[in-house]
Amino acid sequence: MKISVLGLGYIGLPTALLFAASGHEVVGVDIDKRKVELLNSGKLPFQEPGLEELFEKAKNNFRVSTEVEESDVFLIAVPTPLDFHTKAADLKYVKSAAEMIWSHLRKDNLVILESTVPPKTTERLLIPILEKSGLKAGIDFYLVHCPERAIPGKTIHEMVHNDRIIGGITPESAQRAKELYSSFVKGEIYLTDATTAEFVKLIENTYRDVNIALANELAKIAEEYGINIWEAIELANKHPRVNFHKPGPGVGGHCIAIDPWFVIQDSSYGKIIALARHVNDTMPNYTLRKVREMLNGIKNPTITVFGVAYKGERR
Incomplete structure (x- = not known):
């Protein structure tokens, strides 16, 4: 197949290369002219374990x-x-990509959205734009949401070995996409509808955010009681059905601090999720305040921060 991949960032580029390495003809599309020139000259715009070998x-x-x-x-x-x-998703890039596609859309084409989006985005945003082609989604062309599941530093390994969720606007759309992804995915591929797939991606990160917020709140409470929170969590986790996350100065990365807002942006519920976001967003200031208390009376203190980078060997 000939595949056009729109967006050659940390997810798009490895995905494009995996399809190309599997024998498909792949055209990577990006509006960043510098990135396009760099790739066409045989150079990579960023580093990721295994990416150089895959590029070759x-x-x-x-x-x-x-x-x-x-x-x-x-x-x-x-x-x-x-x-x-x-506190809502900015979907201008998704909309722009769809606008770039519709005039090239032909019968029996498959359109895949991998970008992380709020529920109903595929249905409410993509379909109206793509149907400007005169073709009907689910009848004349196939359409799915297949959220990425990969972590920086292990992106290629996880793209190949992690299970994938494919949500189609029709069962036929999901099955067509499954056949395509099976060319390089070794994990299980589960089929569902597009909105559920959008939701699943978001609640995976929301689960982590809420549980980190609980650990952070308990750390504050433990301090009031004079309890070592690290010891308390270690002992609590010895219960066979308890697995607390570790407290810290908030949450990092590209997804956990953002995806929970996508879940609730069009919902009348979500108080726990919003509160968890507040807890984690205020942890940096709480941490700074505790450091200031520790340094009280020390002139010109030297502070060493461990873990400045998001991941090892990454800026």
Whole structure:
């Protein structure tokens, strides 16, 4: 198949190369001209374990452009940042990618959205744009949401070995995408509808955020009682049905601090989720206050911070 991958970031580029290494003809599309020039000159825009070897293996089936071409498959892997004022997803890049696709859409094409999005995005945002082609989603072309499941530092390994969720707007759409991903995914592939797939991706990170918030709140309570929270958690986790997360100065990474807002942005519920976000967002200031208390009376203190990088060997 000929696959166009829109968005060549930390998810899009490895995904494109995995498909190319599996024998598909892949066109990577990105609006960043510098990135396109870099890749076409044989250089990578970022480092990731195994990416250089994969790039070498895929190069005969992979090329890069700033323009979308007619293809059998269109895969969207663009960023979905949080609007910090509205606490809602900024979907301008997803919308832009869909606008780039619809004029090239042909009967029996498959469109895949991998970007992390709020529930109903595939149905409410993508379908109306793509149907400007005159084709009907689920009838004339296939459409799915297949959220990425990979962590920086292990991206390629996890893309290959992790289980995947594919949500189609029709069962036929999901099955068509499963056949495609099976060309490199070794984990199990589970099929569902598009909205459920969107929701599953978000609640995976929401689960972690809420549980980290609980650990952080308990750390504050333990301090009031004069209890060592690390010892308390270690002992509590010896219960066969208890597994507390570790407290810390908030949450890091690209997803955990953002995805919970996507879950509740169009819901009338979500008080626990919003409260967990508040707890974790205020932990940096709480940590700073505790450090100031420890340094009281010390002139010109030297402070060493361990763990500045998001992941080892990453900025």
